Amino acid sequence: MEQTLEHQQRLKKRLNKSGRKKRWISRFLVIPAIAFLVFFFLIPLGDILCKSIINPEIHKNLPTTLEALKNWDGKSTPDEEVFRALVNDLREARKQGVAGAIGRRLGYEDDKYRVMISATLRRLPAPQVTDVKSTVIKASPLWQEPSTWQTIQWSSSVLTSRYLLQSFDYKIDPQTGKLTPITIKIHNEEVANYHVKILFRTLWMSFIITFFCIVIGYPLAYWLACQPTKRANLFLILVLLPFWTSLLVRTTGWYILLQSNGLANYLLQFLNIVDHPTSFIPGRFAVYIAMIHILLPFIVLPLYAVMRGISSSHLRAAISLGAHPVYAFFTAYVPQTYAGLRAGILLVFIMAIGYYITPALLGGPADQMISYFINYYTNETNNWGLAAALSVQLMAIVIVLSWIYSKISYRRRKA
Amino acid sequence: MFKHYYRSNNWKIARFLFNSFAVLILIFLITPVLVIIPLSFNKSSFLTYPIDGFSLDWYKAFFASDAWIGALKNSFIIAPIATLLATVLGTFAAIGVAKNNFRGKMLFMSIIMSPMVTPIVIIAVGLYFFFAQLKLTNSYLGLILAHTVLGIPFVVITVSAALRGYDENYSRAATSLGASPFIVFRTVTFPLIAPGVISGALFAFATSFDEVVVTLFLASSSQRTLPMQMFSGIRENIEPTIAAAATIMLISSAALLLSIEYLRRRNDRLRKPLH
Numbered sequence: 163m164e165q166t167l168e169h170q171q172r173l174k175k176r177l178n179k180s181g182r183k184k185r186w187i188s189r190f191l192v193i194p195a196i197a198f199l200v201f202f203f204l205i206p207l208g209d210i211l212c213k214s215i216i217n218p219e220i221h222k223n224l225p226t227t228l229e230a231l232k233n234w235d236g237k238s239t240p241d242e243e244v245f246r247a248l249v250n251d252l253r254e255a256r257k258q259g260v261a262g263a264i265g266r267r268l269g270y271e272d273d274k275y276r277v278m279i280s281a282t283l284r285r286l287p288a289p290q291v292t293d294v295k296s297t298v299i300k301a302s303p304l305w306q307e308p309s310t311w312q313t314i315q316w317s318s319s320v321l322t323s324r325y326l327l328q329s330f331d332y333k334i335d336p337q338t339g340k341l342t343p344i345t346i347k348i349h350n351e352e353v354a355n356y357h358v359k360i361l362f363r364t365l366w367m368s369f370i371i372t373f374f375c376i377v378i379g380y381p382l383a384y385w386l387a388c389q390p391t392k393r394a395n396l397f398l399i400l401v402l403l404p405f406w407t408s409l410l411v412r413t414t415g416w417y418i419l420l421q422s423n424g425l426a427n428y429l430l431q432f433l434n435i436v437d438h439p440t441s442f443i444p445g446r447f448a449v450y451i452a453m454i455h456i457l458l459p460f461i462v463l464p465l466y467a468v469m470r471g472i473s474s475s476h477l478r479a480a481i482s483l484g485a486h487p488v489y490a491f492f493t494a495y496v497p498q499t500y501a502g503l504r505a506g507i508l509l510v511f512i513m514a515i516g517y518y519i520t521p522a523l524l525g526g527p528a529d530q531m532i533s534y535f536i537n538y539y540t541n542e543t544n545n546w547g548l549a550a551a552l553s554v555q556l557m558a559i560v561i562v563l564s565w566i567y568s569k570i571s572y573r574r575r576k577a
Numbered sequence: 578m579f580k581h582y583y584r585s586n587n588w589k590i591a592r593f594l595f596n597s598f599a600v601l602i603l604i605f606l607i608t609p610v611l612v613i614i615p616l617s618f619n620k621s622s623f624l625t626y627p628i629d630g631f632s633l634d635w636y637k638a639f640f641a642s643d644a645w646i647g648a649l650k651n652s653f654i655i656a657p658i659a660t661l662l663a664t665v666l667g668t669f670a671a672i673g674v675a676k677n678n679f680r681g682k683m684l685f686m687s688i689i690m691s692p693m694v695t696p697i698v699i700i701a702v703g704l705y706f707f708f709a710q711l712k713l714t715n716s717y718l719g720l721i722l723a724h725t726v727l728g729i730p731f732v733v734i735t736v737s738a739a740l741r742g743y744d745e746n747y748s749r750a751a752t753s754l755g756a757s758p759f760i761v762f763r764t765v766t767f768p769l770i771a772p773g774v775i776s777g778a779l780f781a782f783a784t785s786f787d788e789v790v791v792t793l794f795l796a797s798s799s800q801r802t803l804p805m806q807m808f809s810g811i812r813e814n815i816e817p818t819i820a821a822a823a824t825i826m827l828i829s830s831a832a833l834l835l836s837i838e839y840l841r842r843r844n845d846r847l848r849k850p851l852h
Contacts, residue, residue, distance in 0.1 A: 184677055187758075191673030192685050195666040195729055203692055203726045206703030213706070378602055385599035399834075400603045404610050406834040408787045410807040411823040415609030417811060418616065418820075423625050425612065455609060487588075516696025518790055523811050533698040540702050541794075553699045564694045568687070 211557060213550035214329075217322035219267035220314060223260050224251045228318050231311065239306050245295040249287060256283060266544060270324075271313050271336075278302040278310070312336055325551035329357050357535075361555060364531040367449070368514035374454045375510050379461040380503070386462070387469035398466070405459035413523050416452040417443060420524075444526035452520050457513060461506035468502030501570065508567045512560055532556050610827065617820035624817055635821040645822060647799075648806035654717060655802060656785040659724035663781040666725070667732025668774050672766075674733075675740040693730040700726070701794040708795060715797035723791045728781030735780060739773020739844065772840040779833050779840075786829075 221228060230247040234240045255261040261283055269276030282305070287297040299305050316336040317324075327333055328344065331354065335342050345352040386394050386401075404412060419426050420442040427439040442448045472495065480490035518533035532552055539549035620630035639645050670689055674682060692700065704723050705714065713719035743766065751761045767774075789804040796805060803826065810819045 185679040188673040188677040188679055189681075191669040195670035195733075196685060196688055198666055199688055199692070199726060199729065202704070202707075202722050203700070204688065206707035207695065207699065209707055210699060210703035378605075381595065382599055382602045385595065397603060400607050402834055402838075403831060404606050406783065406830045407610050408804060408807075408823075408826045408830060410787070410789060410804050410811070411613065411826050411830075412609055414807070414811060414819055414823050415611075415613050417815065418612055418624055419609055421625070425626055428626065452609075455606065458606065512694055516698065518698050519808070523808070533696060536698045536702060537794075540705070546706075549702060553702060556696050557699060560694055560696060567694075 207557075210550050210553055213546055214325045214554045215321050215323065217267075217317070217319060217324075217547070219263045220318040221320055223255045223264050224248070224314070224318070227251045227314070231315060234311065236312065237308055239308060240311055242293075242295050244311075245298050245305070249294055249298065252279075252283060252286060256286075267317060268313065270545065270547075271317060274304065275310070275313065278304045309337075322547070325547035326554065328548055329551035329555055331355050331357050357552070360530075360532055360535055364515055364556075365559075367446075367453075367529075367531060368511050370450060371453045371457060371514045372507055372511045374450070375458050375461045376503070376507060378454070379458050379506070380465060380499075382458075383462045383465035383469055386466050387472075388474075401459050401462050404455065405463070409456060409519060412456055413452055413520055416448060416455065416524065420448050420451070443524055444529065446525065446529045448524040449521045449529050452524055453514060453517060456520065457510045460510050460513065461503075464502045464506045464509070465499060468499050472498050504570050505567065508563055508570070512563050512567070515559060516556065613820050613823045613827065616817060617824040619817060619820075622817060624815055624820060635817040638818045639821040639825070642818065644801070644806060645803075645818065648801045648803045651717075651800055652786055652803040655720050655724060655800075656782050659721045659728055659785045660778050660782040662721070662725040663728030663732050664774065664778040667729045667777060667781070668736050670729070671733045671736035671740060672762075675737060676745060689733050690730050692726050697788075697790045701791045704791060705794040714795050715800065717800055719795050720792060720800055720802075723795060724785035724788055727788060727791070728784050731780035731784060732774075732777035735777035736770065736773050739770040742844070743770055772844040776837045776840045779837050783830065783833055786826075 226247040227244065230244040231240065234244060252261060252264075255264060261279070265276045265279035265283075268279060281302045282298060285297075285301040287294055291297055304310050313336060324333060327341070331344050331346075332341050333344050334340065343354060345354045346356040347353070348356075382401075386397055389397065418424055421427075422439045422441040422443075426442065427436075430436045431439070476494045476498070477487075477490055480494040481487055485493070515531070516533055517531060518537065521530050522534055532555065536549050536552050536556070539545045539552065615628055616624055616626070617635050618631050618633065619628045620632040620634070621628070667689075670685075674686060674689075700723075704719075704726075708714045708719045708723075713722070747765050747769065748761050751765045752758075756764070787804055789802075789808050792800075792802050792805045793808065796802065803822065807819060807822055807826075810816070810822075
């Protein structure tokens with residue numbers, strides 16, 4: 163008896179040991195992929211998200227100026243020493259090729275400061291000049307204003323909330339320290355809530371696209387599931403082929419169909435619905451229809467997979483018990499597809515809010531989603547902080563949605 | 578009793594409407610894909626219907642153009658290497674995660690899957706700044722690494738699915754016959770999950786072959802890929818060479834689809850005797 167107990171314990175120990183070994187081998191196999199993704203995905207992702215609160219341009223490039231400004235009273239024009247430090251910093255910045263960053267950063271506060279920096283850089287006093295202050299002021303009279311120096315001090319903190327606030331169209335006024343709404347000037351027109359409108363447009367467009375994907379995709383999936391297997395497989399190819407076709411090929415297809423002398427217009431004229439060609443491109447309608455087309459398989463395929471597993475006898479039983487077929491369908495059939503439906507909806511929505519290519523090619527300026535503006539601020543205006551803040555917005559939505567998605571699919575797996 | 582419903586005229590009309598609705602949606606799905614093909618053989622230099630006559634001019638133009646051929650070449654340099662990397666890393670990760678429960682498994686899985694849900698523009702911007710510091714922008718290596726990141730989740734999903742149908746008893750049998758873990762993997766496990774690995778690789782290949790946003794951020798004109806060339810083609814001067822390029826891409830994606838379908842069927846067949 164004792165011997166068997168000891169035997170059992172030894173066996174257990176060996177089992178544990180082999181289990182541990184197996185777990186370690188598992189970890190070891192996963193590590194290359196994880197390391198790769200951490201290095202080439204998570205770090206860059208974290209880097210771009212951090213850029214929304216990091217504010218390095220001023221405190222890094224004007225160090226001695228900021229040091230000298232510590233003794234400044236904050237109301238009058240600073241003294242000679244500060245100007246001397248400024249000139250040194252600017253000269254150093256120019257030597258390292260980072261002078262543009264200073265001008266750009268101050269330009270976010272007000273465009274006149276960007277002009278001021280470039281004007282000053284052009285007429286930077288020579289090292290032997292004694293009266294640095296007046297030379298600098300001559301280059302740009304703005305240096306005389308205490309508000310200029312306040313702005314420099316204001317924008318010199320290491321961390322900043324300005325980009326995140328700006329992505330919701332607010333800023334903190336440097337003078338009063340209060341939250342104030344910002345307007346953006348477009349074609350000489352003051353536009354309020356610019357970025358919030360983009361956010362809502364993105365969500366609204368994704369909502370519309372998801373809605374139509376359900377309305378069209380659900381019946382299609384049901385219809386496919388009702389067909390005999392052979393025929394269903396044949397029709398499924400018609401869903402799978404566009405799904406596999408390159409995004410750009412499909413967008414080109416819609417371009418050909420929807421252009422003003424394209425087939426859609428030809429058909430509309432033939433049916434006498436319109437008498438002269440309408441132009442769909444660029445336009446919201448073209449973006450909607452192309453994105454619905456692209457995302458539809460993502461809802462049809464999971465729904466079809468779920469529906470194939472549902473026995474039609476439930477429906478027949480409900481009808482034989484006296485339910486109207488429509489009523490039976492909604493009470494006996496639809497609830498069984500909820501899991502697939504929810505997953506499909508979230509998948510389509512998550513993909514839709516991040517879309518860039520299709521709106522960029524088929525949409526006008528008023529049809530662009532957040533992704534377009536992230537690209538715009540990164541590549542066109544070089545306002546990287548704002549691009550990062552918009553990325554944070556988009557990422558936050560995606561994280562919340564995919565958390566919900568994982569909850570749903572986890573529950574489904576357990577069930 | 579319910580036969581009454583099926584025989585009523587209303588029901589017949591509803592069935593007819595439902596069938597036509599489904600057919601219409603299927604037409605909606607396939608039309609934009611098929612509408613390109615005839616235009617690529619069109620004589621006219623406009624990308625519009627009706628067609629003037631048959632010609633292969635646009636294919637000749639495609640194969641004579643340095644921009645398109647360069648793009649095709651670049652795509653065939655970048656996609657296979659990215660596919661290979663993603664397949665190796667993803668297959669190992671899938672095997673590691675498959676049957677064993679260890680602490681941090683959920684975290685590992687969410688890291689592996691995250692490139693799939695992250696909006697592509699954010700990945701592109703992040704890699705753009707990161708690679709700029711490493712001097713990897715405007716280089717093949719940078720694009721290959723970026724496409725590998727995007728391909729890994731697809732490989733992990735398909736290989737995991739293949740492993741779910743793999744009976745662990747095969748490995749046990751091989752081990753009990755004296756095979757080392759490596760031999761077990763090479764001679765038993767891998768051949769059985771190979772269709773899953775290959776279709777994962779095809780997914781990764783398709784991802785890389787179709788990727789444009791990251792490429793737009795990271796590549797200069799000398800690493801221009803086929804989708805990138807199409808993007809600028811649609812944007813700048815839309816001409817029938819695009820239709821020819823699109824048809825070539827369409828045929829290759831149909832070939833990919835057929836290979837994956839074939840592998841899936843084969844996998845199902847292989848699995849059958851187990852149950």
